[in-house]
Amino acid sequence: MVFRIRKKRVLTPVTVLFEVEAPLVCRHAQPGQFVIVRLGEKSERIPLTIMEARDGVLSIVIQAVGKSTRELIGLGEGDALADVVGPLGQPCPLRDSGTVAVVGGGFGVAPIIPIARALHDRGVHVIAINGARTAELLILEDELRAVSDRYLVSTNDGSKGVQGMVTDVLRQLIDQGEHLDEVIAIGPMVMMRAVAEVTRPHGIRTLVSLDPIMVDGTGMCGVCRVSVGGETRFACVDGPIFDAHQVDFDLAVRRGHMYDSEQKVALEHYEKCRCHGGGEA
Amino acid sequence: MALRKTKVPMPEQPPEERIRNFREVALGLTPELAQEEAERCLQCKNPACEQGCPVNVRIKEFIGKLRGGDLEGAYRSIWSTNILPSICGRVCPQEEQCEKYCLMGKKNEPVAIGRLERYLGDWAREQGLTLAEKAPPNGKKVAVVGSGPAGLTCASDLAQKGYDVTIFEALHVPGGVLMYGIPEFRLPKAVVQAEIDGLRRLGVEIRTDVVVGKTLTVDDLFADGYRAVFLGTGAGLPNFLGIPGENLCGVYSANEFLTRINLMKGYLFPEYDTPVKCGRRVAVVGAGNVAMDAARCALRLGPDKVYIVYRRTWDEMPARREEIHHAKEEGIEFHLLTAPIEILGDEQGWVRGMVCQRMELGEPDASGRRRPVPIPGSEYQLDVDTVIVAIGTTPNPLVARSTPGLQTTRWGGLIIDEETGMTTRPGVFAGGDSVTGAATVILAMGAGRRAAAGIDRYLSEGGKEG
Ligand SMILES: Cc1cc2nc3c(=O)[nH]c(=O)nc-3n(C[C@H](O)[C@H](O)[C@H](O)COP(=O)(O)OP(=O)(O)OC[C@H]3O[C@@H](n4cnc5c(N)ncnc54)[C@H](O)[C@@H]3O)c2cc1C
Ligand SMILES: Cc1cc2nc3c(=O)[nH]c(=O)nc-3n(C[C@H](O)[C@H](O)[C@H](O)COP(=O)(O)OP(=O)(O)OC[C@H]3O[C@@H](n4cnc5c(N)ncnc54)[C@H](O)[C@@H]3O)c2cc1C
Ligand code: SF4
Ligand code: SF4
Ligand code: FES
Numbered sequence: 097m098v099f100r101i102r103k104k105r106v107l108t109p110v111t112v113l114f115e116v117e118a119p120l121v122c123r124h125a126q127p128g129q130f131v132i133v134r135l136g137e138k139s140e141r142i143p144l145t146i147m148e149a150r151d152g153v154l155s156i157v158i159q160a161v162g163k164s165t166r167e168l169i170g171l172g173e174g175d176a177l178a179d180v181v182g183p184l185g186q187p188c189p190l191r192d193s194g195t196v197a198v199v200g201g202g203f204g205v206a207p208i209i210p211i212a213r214a215l216h217d218r219g220v221h222v223i224a225i226n227g228a229r230t231a232e233l234l235i236l237e238d239e240l241r242a243v244s245d246r247y248l249v250s251t252n253d254g255s256k257g258v259q260g261m262v263t264d265v266l267r268q269l270i271d272q273g274e275h276l277d278e279v280i281a282i283g284p285m286v287m288m289r290a291v292a293e294v295t296r297p298h299g300i301r302t303l304v305s306l307d308p309i310m311v312d313g314t315g316m317c318g319v320c321r322v323s324v325g326g327e328t329r330f331a332c333v334d335g336p337i338f339d340a341h342q343v344d345f346d347l348a349v350r351r352g353h354m355y356d357s358e359q360k361v362a363l364e365h366y367e368k369c370r371c372h373g374g375g376e377a
Numbered sequence: 378m379a380l381r382k383t384k385v386p387m388p389e390q391p392p393e394e395r396i397r398n399f400r401e402v403a404l405g406l407t408p409e410l411a412q413e414e415a416e417r418c419l420q421c422k423n424p425a426c427e428q429g430c431p432v433n434v435r436i437k438e439f440i441g442k443l444r445g446g447d448l449e450g451a452y453r454s455i456w457s458t459n460i461l462p463s464i465c466g467r468v469c470p471q472e473e474q475c476e477k478y479c480l481m482g483k484k485n486e487p488v489a490i491g492r493l494e495r496y497l498g499d500w501a502r503e504q505g506l507t508l509a510e511k512a513p514p515n516g517k518k519v520a521v522v523g524s525g526p527a528g529l530t531c532a533s534d535l536a537q538k539g540y541d542v543t544i545f546e547a548l549h550v551p552g553g554v555l556m557y558g559i560p561e562f563r564l565p566k567a568v569v570q571a572e573i574d575g576l577r578r579l580g581v582e583i584r585t586d587v588v589v590g591k592t593l594t595v596d597d598l599f600a601d602g603y604r605a606v607f608l609g610t611g612a613g614l615p616n617f618l619g620i621p622g623e624n625l626c627g628v629y630s631a632n633e634f635l636t637r638i639n640l641m642k643g644y645l646f647p648e649y650d651t652p653v654k655c656g657r658r659v660a661v662v663g664a665g666n667v668a669m670d671a672a673r674c675a676l677r678l679g680p681d682k683v684y685i686v687y688r689r690t691w692d693e694m695p696a697r698r699e700e701i702h703h704a705k706e707e708g709i710e711f712h713l714l715t716a717p718i719e720i721l722g723d724e725q726g727w728v729r730g731m732v733c734q735r736m737e738l739g740e741p742d743a744s745g746r747r748r749p750v751p752i753p754g755s756e757y758q759l760d761v762d763t764v765i766v767a768i769g770t771t772p773n774p775l776v777a778r779s780t781p782g783l784q785t786t787r788w789g790g791l792i793i794d795e796e797t798g799m800t801t802r803p804g805v806f807a808g809g810d811s812v813t814g815a816a817t818v819i820l821a822m823g824a825g826r827r828a829a830a831g832i833d834r835y836l837s838e839g840g841k842e843g
Contacts, residue, residue: 317633358652
């Protein structure tokens with residue numbers, strides 16, 4: 097099987113969208129599910145959320161944070177990935193009516209789009225909030241706007257939309273009396289946790305997509321375990337979407353840092369090899 | 378010449394050297410040593426050894442041919458019932474199977490049947506000798522799910538009968554536990570891949586990166602024209618202890634630890650991208666093969682101390698004797714009659730110790746082994762920063778959950794007809810760890826073979842899928 101990159105779109109200096117040939121993955125993919133990707137022989141298995149899966153072509157958005165994601169975003173059209181496996185995890189539960197706020201931050205805007213689209217198609221009133229540090233880091237604005245009834249933006253520096261965080265926009269909505277039946281937030285752990293705290297006092301059901309460290313993605317290793325409602329769950333098979341008000345975020349954040357020092361070593365090793373003439377452009 | 382009372386010693390890497398590398402510990406018998414060992418066999422009229430082998434290897438015959446110098450004949454003899462001699466020779470618990478019944482073993486050490494089997498398997502591989510032959514295609518497609526020993530054996534048997542076989546494997550490499558679980562120093566990955574290459578030459582297609590139950594369902598397979606499906610999905614779901622502190626950073630399942638090392642080659646980080654983190658003082662909980670492998674892998678990453686913590690005694694340990702012996706030689710410390718009751722963490726959420734309790738043996742339990750009973754007030758703290766949990770696995774529920782008509786036991790094992798290997802859904806067969814729970818390579822192979830025969834009969838009788 098060849099998982100060839102058909103199309104590459106650079107969204108920001110650190111974020112790219114790839115369209116990858118992966119017909120089998122597309123057969124059953126549903127919003128909220130993810131794939132595991134391996135670039136080459138010596139590469140890690142990296143979990144990435146499915147943004148779209150149509151006609152045998154899979155769209156994924158990758159944000160460079162460490163060695164593997166940097167190496168991935170350096171690939172170009174025509175290059176191939178060694179492995180793409182999925183769809184993994186449980187699909188996002190979808191309501192049939194009411195109002196849902198979907199909140200995306202960073203690469204999290206990509207996975208929120210198929211969820212917003214599915215809700216929108218079912219006749220749910222969708223309010224989308226897209227947030228980034230600054231205007232040039234906002235991604236997929238047109239795509240998200242197209243699948244929502246209301247579209248709001250926040251940037252930390254105020255260069256576009258409301259100045260502040262996505263949580264500020266969400267709080268304003270609630271304060272203005274907007275009735276929300278549900279909030280779905282995907283983005284950095286700190287953002288998802290902050291969203292959970294905004295909605296908790298109002299008792300608004302809130303879903304988040306956790307992104308713990310993973311290896312196999314099939315329930316075999318247990319590294320992805322998270323604590324939800326006091327119970328240990330494997331995010332790769334039971335999740336990755338969970339009820340935010342039940343999630344032990346402290347634990348999730350701590351476990352996310354488990355390999356920080358090794359990740360630094362990997363990155364230094366990678367940069368060094370590149371400087372010595374190895375690798376790609 | 379008087380017969381040797383003990384086995385011809387196996388050449389090995391010395392312990393102080395091997396704990397610094399991942400290369401194979403037991404180097405294999407030379408032709409001379411293999412001859413000498415084969416001479417020890419009494420060629421019994423009623424070879425008791427054979428009743429101990431789950432796949433009935435004709436032990437007397439193959440040893441007889443080996444010592445007559447007919448290596449190819451000897452290899453053919455083994456291969457007629459066991460297609461993976463290089464692997465079984467290395468990993469079978471011989472002391473509980475063939476060698477347990479060997480007549481020589483009554484007074485002396487038994488004949489080293491496993492080592493001779495390995496010798497012949499390795500010899501055949503080096504010669505490039507392959508025995509499998511593809512029958513004329515019969516046009517019937519069969520899907521095999523999982524590429525562990527059960528799936529590999531089932532696929533091989535079916536391909537030799539002319540079936541068009543495709544293996545679907547969830548991971549990026551075929552081989553199952555042989556690749557991701559058992560370490561290089563005990564079972565070199567090149568040995569496993571050579572067997573898998575043989576399967577490809579038989580025309581078996583192997584599709585990695587397919588999780589059945591997710592990427593494709595069993596119903597999809599039937600819809601795609603497969604006439605029967607074999608489930609050899611193993612028992613990959615790790616058990617945890619259910620004690621406080623188990624989600625701290627630095628607590629691994631053995632599966633995670635071993636997968637990072639064996640499948641992802643974490644011991645070669647940063648040349649390979651996947652890291653494996655091992656602290657200075659490591660406790661492995663459990664004493665089966667998995668625990669020994671985890672402990673000995675940990676040791677090779679260079680910590681100060683590696684402990685095995687086990688609630689029973691030497692006599693009850695489920696691991697192969699040879700591996701326990703190797704682990705001891707390598708300097709692993711055993712805390713026996715000891716059970717962990719809590720893992721302690723520091724402010725950053727990392728393991729800083731493990732509270733253990735001493736046990737004594739009471740009355741025998743359902744397994745016939747004496748039950749460990751806690752001694753009140755015997756708690757003590759073991760100073761460790763890494764804990765690896767190796768207390769067993771159960772079948773992964775992905776396939777059972779997504780396949781209508783499949784029944785499982787309470788603990789998730791697929792229910793089959795013992796004779797044919799057919800599950801409660803017509804046309805769907807199963808065998809190996811997915812049925813029995815974590816067991817052995819040779820039992821999984823035997824089950825794969827029985828199911829292949831079951832599938833052949835079912836499809837010859839015109840079986841319709843369910
Ligand atoms: C279910 C799931 C879906 C995901 N979907 C996407 C996606 O659609 N797009 C995308 O860009 N990323 C996604 N991620 C995150 C992505 O897998 C990680 O960013 C990636 O594994 C990091 O690899 P690396 O080698 O580049 O960085 P590393 O060297 O592993 O890490 C670099 C830094 O990132 C942090 N980090 C490590 N692991 C993660 C993680 N899992 N999530 C966030 N930060 C992490 C580390 O603490 C470290 O500081 C997802 C993760 C999961 C579990
Ligand atoms: C560390 C370790 C050491 C061991 N040591 C020994 C030993 O010394 N001697 C011995 O006899 N036995 C040993 N065992 C046990 C032995 O390896 C197993 O009993 C044997 O491998 C079981 O074979 P199997 O084919 O049933 O399953 P497995 O070998 O587990 O293979 C199952 C395969 O199916 C794949 N799979 C699972 N679900 C799906 C799905 N939904 N879709 C597609 N593919 C799927 C898995 O990825 C895997 O590759 C050991 C086990 C471990 C873990
Ligand atoms: S397959 Fe295993 S049990 Fe059978 S003879 Fe060989 S080593 Fe012994
Ligand atoms: S029982 Fe032992 S001595 Fe007798 S035939 Fe078997 S291996 Fe040889
Ligand atoms: S990633 Fe291994 S069990 Fe979830």
